[in-house]
Amino acid sequence: MKTQVTKEDKKLILTREFDAPPELMFKVWSDCKHLKHWWGPKEWPMKECEMDFREGGEWHYCLRGPKQEDVSWGLAKYKSITKPKKILYMDYFSDEDRNINQEMPGMEILVEFKPHNGKTLQVNTTTFSSNEERDKIHDMGVAQGMESSSLRLDEYLKEVQ
Amino acid sequence: MPADQLSSTFHALADPTRRAILSSLTTGEKTVSDLAEPFDMSMPAITKHLKVLEKAKLIERSKQAQYRPCRLHPEPLKDIDEWMEQYRKFFEASFNRLDDYLKEIQTKKEE
Numbered sequence: 001m002k003t004q005v006t007k008e009d010k011k012l013i014l015t016r017e018f019d020a021p022p023e024l025m026f027k028v029w030s031d032c033k034h035l036k037h038w039w040g041p042k043e044w045p046m047k048e049c050e051m052d053f054r055e056g057g058e059w060h061y062c063l064r065g066p067k068q069e070d071v072s073w074g075l076a077k078y079k080s081i082t083k084p085k086k087i088l089y090m091d092y093f094s095d096e097d098r099n100i101n102q103e104m105p106g107m108e109i110l111v112e113f114k115p116h117n118g119k120t121l122q123v124n125t126t127t128f129s130s131n132e133e134r135d136k137i138h139d140m141g142v143a144q145g146m147e148s149s150s151l152r153l154d155e156y157l158k159e160v161q
Numbered sequence: 162m163p164a165d166q167l168s169s170t171f172h173a174l175a176d177p178t179r180r181a182i183l184s185s186l187t188t189g190e191k192t193v194s195d196l197a198e199p200f201d202m203s204m205p206a207i208t209k210h211l212k213v214l215e216k217a218k219l220i221e222r223s224k225q226a227q228y229r230p231c232r233l234h235p236e237p238l239k240d241i242d243e244w245m246e247q248y249r250k251f252f253e254a255s256f257n258r259l260d261d262y263l264k265e266i267q268t269k270k271e272e
Binding site for chain 2: 065073
């Protein structure tokens with residue numbers, strides 16, 4: 001079954017059924033040993049992972065892409081954990097020393113595991129906060145009188161799809 | 162989904178120098194040497210960063226002028242929808258792998 005996508009305001013909701021019980025789903029989200037096998041696109045696998053899985057604890061990870069300079073550090077902070085039902089955390093861009101990148105928006109990610117016909121319905125809700133820096137970049141671009149972006153945006157969309 | 166496209170914006174923004182370059186361009190067009198000034202970096206190193214930003218379509222460089230000044234092209238970051246799209250792809254790629262991984266570990270357990 002493929003992922004069902006719902007977008008609303010600042011939320012991205014991804015629902016997908018997995019052929020595993022909620023207990024196992026919870027486990028594969030809460031241990032580096034498991035996450036190393038699946039977190040990140042195949043071409044950007046997670047190469048480093050440190051996790052303190054408890055409320056207030058952190059998950060620090062590094063994804064590496066095809067080129068040597070393709071390195072992306074992420075830092076998650078767990079806000080609430082209910083075994084085996086849900087995990088709520090904040091996800092930030094970071095560096096290898098766990099400094100949060102203030103210029104990029106943080107995301108709140110809620111992962112819920114719902115029993116469903118002997119399988120699990122995983123509901124992943126990502127809430128995007130607005131970001132001043134990003135908005136500023138955008139506003140300045142508009143203020144500089146850039147030409148209509150619709151054509152470029154079309155091209156860009158074609159490219160990313 | 163081609164990995165290159167998935168990761169071009171993501172990759173371009175992952176580096177602190179490149180983010181600083183983008184911030185600095187919010188105040189207007191700049192030449193490569195203007196951009197290099199606040200960093201303790203060689204021109205070729207800065208140029209390399211600019212190429213990544215250009216490839217991700219986050220900046221544009223003038224073709225005519227001798228110094229090829231850079232300016233911001235923020236459309237890829239324009240609205241939250243674009244941003245969400247990057248995340249949707251990231252998660253979907255991960256979930257496809259998770260699906261395979263779950264099959265793998267559950268088969269092992271049964272054996």
